[in-house]
Amino acid sequence: MIALEKRPEPSRLWRAATPLVAVALTMLAGGAMFAALGADPVAAIRVIFWDPLFDPSFAAYARPQLLVKAGPLILIAVGLAIGFRSGVWNIGAEGQYIMGAICGAAAALAFYPAETRAIFPLAVLAGAAGGLAWAMIPALLKVRFGTNEILVSLMLVYVAESVLASVSSGLLQNPDGMGFPGSRNLAQWDAVANRELVAGTGMHWGVGAAFVAVIAAYILMSRHILGFQLRLSGAAPRAARFAGVTPGRVALTCFAISGALAGMAGFFEVAGPAGQISIDFGSFYGFTAIIVAFLGRLHPVGILLAGLLMALTYIGGELAQLTLGLPAAAIQLFQGMLLFFLLATDVLVNYRLRPRRREAA
Amino acid sequence: MQRGGETVLSLEGLGKSYPGVRACDAISLDMRRGEIHALLGENGAGKSTLVKMIYGLVTPDAGEMRLDGQPFAPPDPNAARRAGVAMVFQHFSLFDALTVAENIALGMEDAPPPRRLAARIREVSELYGLPLDPRRTVGTLSAGERQRVEIVRCLLQGPRVLIMDEPTSVLTPQEAEILFETLRKLAAEGTAILYISHKLEEIRALCDTATILRRGEVVGTCTPAETTAREMAELMVGASFAPVAAAARETGGVALEARGLAAPAPGAFGTPLHDLSFTLRAGEVLGLGGVAGNGQDELLAVLAGERALPRGMLFLDGADVGRLGPQARRARGLATAPEERLGHAAAPEMSLTENALLTAARRKGLLRQGFIDWAAARRFAEAVIDRFDVRTPGPEAAARALSGGNLQKFVIGREIAQAPRVLVVNQPTWGVDAAAAAAIRQALLDMAAAGTAILVISQDLDELFEVADRFGALVGGRLSEIRPMHDLSLERIGLMMGGAHDMEVAHVG
Numbered sequence: 001m002i003a004l005e006k007r008p009e010p011s012r013l014w015r016a017a018t019p020l021v022a023v024a025l026t027m028l029a030g031g032a033m034f035a036a037l038g039a040d041p042v043a044a045i046r047v048i049f050w051d052p053l054f055d056p057s058f059a060a061y062a063r064p065q066l067l068v069k070a071g072p073l074i075l076i077a078v079g080l081a082i083g084f085r086s087g088v089w090n091i092g093a094e095g096q097y098i099m100g101a102i103c104g105a106a107a108a109l110a111f112y113p114a115e116t117r118a119i120f121p122l123a124v125l126a127g128a129a130g131g132l133a134w135a136m137i138p139a140l141l142k143v144r145f146g147t148n149e150i151l152v153s154l155m156l157v158y159v160a161e162s163v164l165a166s167v168s169s170g171l172l173q174n175p176d177g178m179g180f181p182g183s184r185n186l187a188q189w190d191a192v193a194n195r196e197l198v199a200g201t202g203m204h205w206g207v208g209a210a211f212v213a214v215i216a217a218y219i220l221m222s223r224h225i226l227g228f229q230l231r232l233s234g235a236a237p238r239a240a241r242f243a244g245v246t247p248g249r250v251a252l253t254c255f256a257i258s259g260a261l262a263g264m265a266g267f268f269e270v271a272g273p274a275g276q277i278s279i280d281f282g283s284f285y286g287f288t289a290i291i292v293a294f295l296g297r298l299h300p301v302g303i304l305l306a307g308l309l310m311a312l313t314y315i316g317g318e319l320a321q322l323t324l325g326l327p328a329a330a331i332q333l334f335q336g337m338l339l340f341f342l343l344a345t346d347v348l349v350n351y352r353l354r355p356r357r358r359e360a361a
Numbered sequence: 362m363q364r365g366g367e368t369v370l371s372l373e374g375l376g377k378s379y380p381g382v383r384a385c386d387a388i389s390l391d392m393r394r395g396e397i398h399a400l401l402g403e404n405g406a407g408k409s410t411l412v413k414m415i416y417g418l419v420t421p422d423a424g425e426m427r428l429d430g431q432p433f434a435p436p437d438p439n440a441a442r443r444a445g446v447a448m449v450f451q452h453f454s455l456f457d458a459l460t461v462a463e464n465i466a467l468g469m470e471d472a473p474p475p476r477r478l479a480a481r482i483r484e485v486s487e488l489y490g491l492p493l494d495p496r497r498t499v500g501t502l503s504a505g506e507r508q509r510v511e512i513v514r515c516l517l518q519g520p521r522v523l524i525m526d527e528p529t530s531v532l533t534p535q536e537a538e539i540l541f542e543t544l545r546k547l548a549a550e551g552t553a554i555l556y557i558s559h560k561l562e563e564i565r566a567l568c569d570t571a572t573i574l575r576r577g578e579v580v581g582t583c584t585p586a587e588t589t590a591r592e593m594a595e596l597m598v599g600a601s602f603a604p605v606a607a608a609a610r611e612t613g614g615v616a617l618e619a620r621g622l623a624a625p626a627p628g629a630f631g632t633p634l635h636d637l638s639f640t641l642r643a644g645e646v647l648g649l650g651g652v653a654g655n656g657q658d659e660l661l662a663v664l665a666g667e668r669a670l671p672r673g674m675l676f677l678d679g680a681d682v683g684r685l686g687p688q689a690r691r692a693r694g695l696a697t698a699p700e701e702r703l704g705h706a707a708a709p710e711m712s713l714t715e716n717a718l719l720t721a722a723r724r725k726g727l728l729r730q731g732f733i734d735w736a737a738a739r740r741f742a743e744a745v746i747d748r749f750d751v752r753t754p755g756p757e758a759a760a761r762a763l764s765g766g767n768l769q770k771f772v773i774g775r776e777i778a779q780a781p782r783v784l785v786v787n788q789p790t791w792g793v794d795a796a797a798a799a800a801i802r803q804a805l806l807d808m809a810a811a812g813t814a815i816l817v818i819s820q821d822l823d824e825l826f827e828v829a830d831r832f833g834a835l836v837g838g839r840l841s842e843i844r845p846m847h848d849l850s851l852e853r854i855g856l857m858m859g860g861a862h863d864m865e866v867a868h869v870g
Contacts (some may be wrong), residue, residue, distance in 0.1 A: 008762045010710065225722060225731050232719065236708035241667045242699060243719045244687035 004351040014349045019295055019306070022341040029341070030334045039324050047323060048316030048334070062315050064202030068273050069314050071207035072097070072265040074307035076289035078213045079258030081298040082221065087234040088254035092138065092153030093262040094286025095160035096131035100263020101270040102167055103130025105183055105277050108192040109172060112184065119191045124205075124267055131263015132256050134160065139255035143248040149255075161282055168278050182278035186271040194272030206268025210307075213261060218300040230254065262286060288314075291339045310335070369394050369429060369553045370415070370446075370522050376423030377410050384410040386577040387424065392522065392553040397544060399564045399585060400557045402574035403597050403766075403794030408557055411574070412524050415555070416448045417441035428521075439470065447520035449511045451527045451792075457500035457630050464499055465514045486513050489543045500630040504531035504653040512543070523547065524555045529563060530791070530820065531653045534855040541567050559795065560823070561590035575599050598796045612830075613643030616814035617695070617783045618676040624663050632656040632838040634663065639833060639843055641783065646805065646815045648829025648846065650822055651858055656838035657818045658700065661787045664816070665697040666690045677783065692723050694782030698773050700791060700818075702765065706772040709761035713753065716760050717742035717775055724779045741778070749774035750800065766793040773801055777808055784808065787818040802828050822854060834858045 027049075031041030052062035076093050083090045090096075104127025111119050138152035167173075169181035176184070187193050197203050221227035233240040233250045241247065265285065274281055292310050296302030317331035370392045377385045385407040392398050402408045413419040415426065417435030426433040428444055435441035438448075455464050462479050466472035473481065479495040486493040491509040499507060508531060515523060525544075529537040544554055544567065558564055564571060565585040573581045573596045581596045622637040634656050641647050651657060662668050664675070670683030677695050685693075699705045707716045718738045722728055727738045742756035749770040753763055760768055773789055789805065790798035805828055809815050818835070819825055825832060826846065833843040834857040841857045849857075 009759045223732050223735075225728055225733055228715070228718060228722075228733060232708055232711070232715075235710050236704050238701070238705045239708045239719060242665060242687060242697075242705055244666065244689075244691075246686075 067202035069311035074210040075265040077292040079261035081293040083254035086230040095157035096262035097266040099134040100127040100131035100266030104267025127267025128260040135255040135259020187275040374424035399568035399571035406574040407577040445521035447515035448524040462495035617641040648825035651835035696776040696781035700788040766797040
């Protein structure tokens with residue numbers, strides 16, 4: 001028998017090591033799953049983790065994609081992690097991401113076809129405002145009526161998807177689009193296009209924003225009293241009230257930050273990689289970011305690394321589908337395993353394993 | 362008085378180690394039938410580890426236990442209960458929303474049908490002078506009555522050995538007297554009782570034998586009736602310590618005033634506060650006594666500012682502070698320390714430096730435009746640790762890694778070190794060992810001598826006798842009249858605290 005014994009203090013070593021252990025366990029279990037599907041497990045792992053970066057025939061396309069995919073994941077996850085550390089559970093970042101994209105695109109298109117670059121920052125702000133406003137719905141309902149923010153924010157994702165479907169063949173539909181659903185292409189409109197900052201790297205404005213957000217979140221959470229109060233609310237709610245932190249204000253702050261960042265990510269996506277508002281704009285970044293946040297231990301720098309890793313499994317997963325014919329579901333399962341093993345090994349931060357002697361009653 | 366006969370439970374060289382700590386080392390102890398056996402020791406002396414081994418919660422790694430001469434090694438509490446060992450914990454494990462009978466049934470392995478169980482509960486509780494209505498909801502019971510539920514739950518199993526962990530900490534003197542009658546009756550019937558308490562006088566009145574532990578070892582046994590409380594305390598601590606001494610002090614102007622303070626109950630089982638009025642002068646210690654659950658936590662919450670008050674109820678130095686939040690009140694010099702150390706006064710998972718920041722951020726100037734000066738926070742935490750002799754590896758240790766007494770010294774010290782105008786403390790020495798308690802009380806008296814107004818809310822009357830100038834009792838969220846402490850006797854205080862409620866003294870047969 002093995003018993004779990006609480007450590008006197010959380011282990012710093014394990015806090016750093018669990019993501020690596022989780023990745024290793026995911027490779028093992030995922031490899032077994034790929035083998036069961038009839039693929040060579042070593043080759044599959046190699047295609048997912050190695051080829052996108054180093055295989056000469058894929059790397060030219062795949063390397064820039066790494067930042068393109070990681071950017072929104074990191075931007076959203078950094079905001080979510082602030083909430084998760086404060087005990088505020090925003091599960092609806094996907095909805096805020098979609099609403100941010102719609103609001104940012106709408107604000108930009110209101111000026112069409114003006115050709116001044118001033119529209120771009122304005123549209124970024126509109127995107128952030130859209131995500132923030134959408135996030136305020138679960139936050140205010142929680143503060144005012146005590147509703148469960150997990151359920152409300154999650155349900156609003158589906159509302160946002162319906163709004164997306166409606167505007168892409170309604171309000172924002174491209175008048176010159178010959179009746180096809182979808183807005184004008186923002187990426188081809190110089191005034192608002194979310195361009196690469198360094199050509200050929202995939203490093204667009206949104207990725208830059210993600211890096212800034214990582215640094216800002218780090219400073220907020222570890223150096224500023226507001227971050228301390230947020231962490232305190234998550235760690236010990238009664239002690240937080242004793243310290244003078246109002247729970248309602250914590251919920252509003254966390255939803256505002258995570259909603260604004262998700263909304264901003266939405267606009268950067270629609271003005272760059274996606275190009276237009278369309279029915280299939282929703283990309284699950286908002287949900288995957290939850291995994292990224294936890295994989296990164298809710299720490300901004302961890303999230304940066306986790307976002308890159310998750311982006312890698314996305315790109316590598318697509319490659320594996322192409323080259324090895326693995327089903328898409330298997331790749332999603334593989335990504336799910338990562339979170340599963342992370343949460344499972346997480347217990348070792350606060351507990352240690354001890355063999356227990358069997359004893360007679 | 363020499364009661365009892367043959368040995369029921371004997372412990373031989375019992376030991377238990379945790380990483381880095383020898384919690385219990387070669388402890389031997391014999392309990393005879395009908396004996397009330399006191400287990401004494403400071404926090405961390407190994408008392409709770411020892412009783413956990415007897416109750417099957419912890420497996421010893423050395424030595425053996427014998428129950429009626431048979432080897433006894435319970436793998437879990439169920440086995441211990443089947444063998445006839447019962448335990449009443451210091452913290453009740455009852456569900457507020459369920460009835461007495463339902464709570465008791467939950468703790469039984471094969472509970473009889475509800476009607477039979479209710480009849481059994483009535484029968485047992487009457488027999489031992491602990492009247493209890495099985496249909497009452499536990500949330501509506503006083504702390505004393507809740508304890509009866511726990512005791513009756515144990516008695517239903519007809520235990521041979523009964524372990525009681527600090528049972529009188531929640532009782533009025535009269536309620537405690539009733540409990541003692543019950544325990545004496547049980548002992549007279551042959552039950553061996555292991556009695557853990559910090560209150561030396563009650564051990565002298567109740568127990569036949571005392572075993573004293575220090576640092577996991579037995580350092581002495583004595584007959585409490587023939588030993589003075591001071592001698593026992595010194596055995597526990599291993600050294601003599603100075604009694605708390607009050608310096609002569611003068612009281613100044615009114616620092617804190619409550620005028621008809623009232624607040625609704627915070628939750629379904631909270632206590633509403635009604636029309637509380639008192640004044641607290643600089644340099645004075647006002648003690649508020651009362652049995653747990655009579656509004657202590659609620660009063661602390663409204664004084665700390667966790668719950669805002671309407672205008673005109675609470676004044677600090679003449680200014681209405683009722684609508685201010687905790688930070689604004691602290692900035693004006695009103696410091697508070699709640700009863701619950703872990704989770705309320707301190708965040709368990711956070712370091713001592715972070716916990717120092719928790720209340721001292723503004724008053725100690727640990728912020729620069731909202732950014733935390735971690736070096737200054739760390740220095741402040743270290744200063745508190747040094748000044749109040751907090752035993753910890755350092756300010757980076759997590760709060761939950763500290764023993765209760767050490768953490769209590771830290772959270773009280775954190776407030777004292779901020780030199781407040783008014784300090785409100787709830788249960789400042791609850792669960793704290795004798796030496797640490799003396800240090801905390803001395804610090805409170807020194808502060809009062811330096812001109813701080815101090816409000817001590819406590820269920821420990823000995824403590825209030827030691828530190829308070831005036832005394833008031835909290836009963837059902839109301840405040841009795843406030844009287845000078847030196848005019849009051851224990852009996853008088855007991856009556857002010859609501860006496861024994863509707864309890865009757867046990868019919869000892």
